[in-house]
Amino acid sequence: MGKSHEVRKQEIIEATMALSVEKGLKKLTTQAIADRVGIAQPTIFRHFKSRDAIFGAVINWVGDSLFKVIGDLFSTPGPADERLHQIILKQLAFMGKHRAIPRVLFSDRLHLESPKLKTVVQTMMDGYAQRLTRLIEEGIEQRVFSPELEPDRTARFILAAIQGLVMRWSVYEFNFSLEEEAEPLWQFLQPSLRP
Amino acid sequence: MGKSHEVRKQEIIEATMALSVEKGLKKLTTQAIADRVGIAQPTIFRHFKSRDAIFGAVINWVGDSLFKVIGDLFSTPGPADERLHQIILKQLAFMGKHRAIPRVLFSDRLHLESPKLKTVVQTMMDGYAQRLTRLIEEGIEQRVFSPELEPDRTARFILAAIQGLVMRWSVYEFNFSLEEEAEPLWQFLQPSLRP
DNA sequence: GTTAAAAGTAATTAATCACTCACAAATGAA
DNA sequence: TTCATTTGTGAGTGATTAATTACTTTTAAC
Incomplete structure (x- = not known):
């Protein structure tokens, strides 16, 4: 056996x-x-049970693993800007080591062919966006982020930038180092966040 | 007949x-x-000739149409920041009216199953990125953008933000107005570009 | 050692789908 | 009108592939 x-x-x-x-x-x-x-x-x-069930398990594995890497940073005390910095670095480093992630997450095959899988992905993204929103709110209270930021929208823009970058990396067959883009991305975003 | x-x-x-x-x-x-x-x-x-040929034609239609809408803005004289502003507004407005675009452009079915179609998409994106790079270089010369920006990388980050936003819109079944996100996105990006 | 559950497989099925072929009908140029 | 070209179709083909079935082998608990 x-x-x-x-x-x-x-x-x-x-x-x-x-x-x-x-x-x-x-x-x-x-x-x-x-x-x-x-x-x-x-x-x-x-x-x-089915082919889709495999994909569902893969998505959950991705979500769980990513959460293990950056989950702490959302709840740990400390300056919100430094934590956001670390989140960006660690997330891109993690994805840089797991090329399957964008292939699976950005696959229309999963999104469009199975409503169930689609909501699995959406729920994961929603959870991430909410934590990020909360972190930005903290940063505003700590006066490390501009009080004029709309936390929710800002969180979604940051996520969009990260996801867009990862997608590009995937479309271009991983032909650049995702990890090396992390620090420049943070440097680029910083002026938009600072008070 | x-x-x-x-x-x-x-x-x-x-x-x-x-x-x-x-x-x-x-x-x-x-x-x-x-x-x-x-x-x-x-x-x-x-x-x-084949099913792929249909998709290729669709991609080309998308590229041509988008170019008709924003192509002028790359070559027209004028302040680079205002032109970039207009590009972001017009591109998101255009895509907001054509939901098929993200579905087709972000489809792994096209990217991964047909090397030919993949390069079609890559070429289109490359062309866009190059124009954007050029625009940022102009903006730096005009002193409306920070001289510390790396034009190429900055262009790719802006593209990533736009693409990430559009992808999110598509994944979430178009349940928010893409057009209404354009102005806030520009407001968000501006501090990162200014000298 | 017996045995029930778990893990494995070969063979098959049923469905899907891009693409071909042989032929029909419409068009337009001569 | 004639006829070659274009556009159209019904019927079929071959390839692919998720899932089922009926059966065998292995494991581990008692």
């Missing part, structure tokens, strides 16, 4: 992410995933 | 864009396009 349910599940998730980078999602068939894991195609369905 | 080649071609392009908004690209089959145009499915292939 094979490995345990939990182990196989994780193997399938990892194989799916690896393949999403190598081939794009078109060739991300259950057969291709199975081949990479080293099991037969129907065995996939012993561990996941 | 039917209409002329050119007319049918345009009808197919328009049907494809309309469907990309309504259903997402999964259901964007040649059958669905044909149904919408009111012709039989094989007739599609009288006017386009």
Whole structure:
């Protein structure tokens, strides 16, 4: 027999992410995933109810992992500007190490073909935006950010800049270092945030 | 018989864009396009060599149309900051009227499944980025932008912010007015550009 | 050691879909 | 009118692929 349910599940998730980078999602068939894991195609369905369920698990893995990396920075006390700085650096560094993330997150295949998966992604993004909004509010109270900023809108603009950058990185086949863009991006954004 | 080649071609392009908004690209089959145009499915292939050729035509239509709207602003003389302001307003207004654009441009289906289409999109984006870079250089010469800006990188950050915003709009099913975000986005970016 | 549950597979199915082909009808130039 | 070209179609093909089924093997708990 094979490995345990939990182990196989994780193997399938990892194989799916690896393949999403190598081939794009078109060739991300259950057969291709199975081949990479080293099991037969129907065995996939012993561990996941459907193909979509695999993608859902991948999205959740991404969300959980990202939260592990930057989650603390939202709740830790300290100057909000420094924390935002760190969030930008760490998020881009994290994504720079996991090319599958933009491929999966920005995939219309997930957004448009499965309303369920779409709300999973939206919920994740909403949570992020809310934390960011809260952080900007704190920064305004701490007088490190301009009191004229609309926290909610500002949070969404910052997110848009990050997401746009990551998307560009993905579209251009990862041909520049995402990590190296993090500090310049922060430098660029800073004047717009300062009082 | 039917209409002329050119007319049918345009009808197919328009049907494809309309469907990309309504259903997402999964259901964007040649059958669905044909149904919408009111012709039989094989007739599609009288006017386009392949399904990819349709998408290529759509991308080119998008690029041409966008260029018609904002192209002048790159070459017209005048203060660079005002021109950039107008570019942001007009681009977001234009995209706000054509929901198909983000659906098509940000589709991984196009980027990852067809190397040819991918380079079409990349070339378009490159052209845009170059013009923007040039505009920022002018702005620095005119002393309306900070001389410390790296024109190329700044252009890409601005593009990322715009693209991120448009992508968010698309992911959230167009549930906010893109046009209304344009002026606030410009207000947000301005402090980062000014000397 | 028995046995029930878990994990595995080969074979197949049913659906989808881009694309082809052989032929029909309309068009327009001669 | 004639006829070559263009536009159109119904019927089909071949390829792909998620999911099911019926069956086998392995594991681990008792």
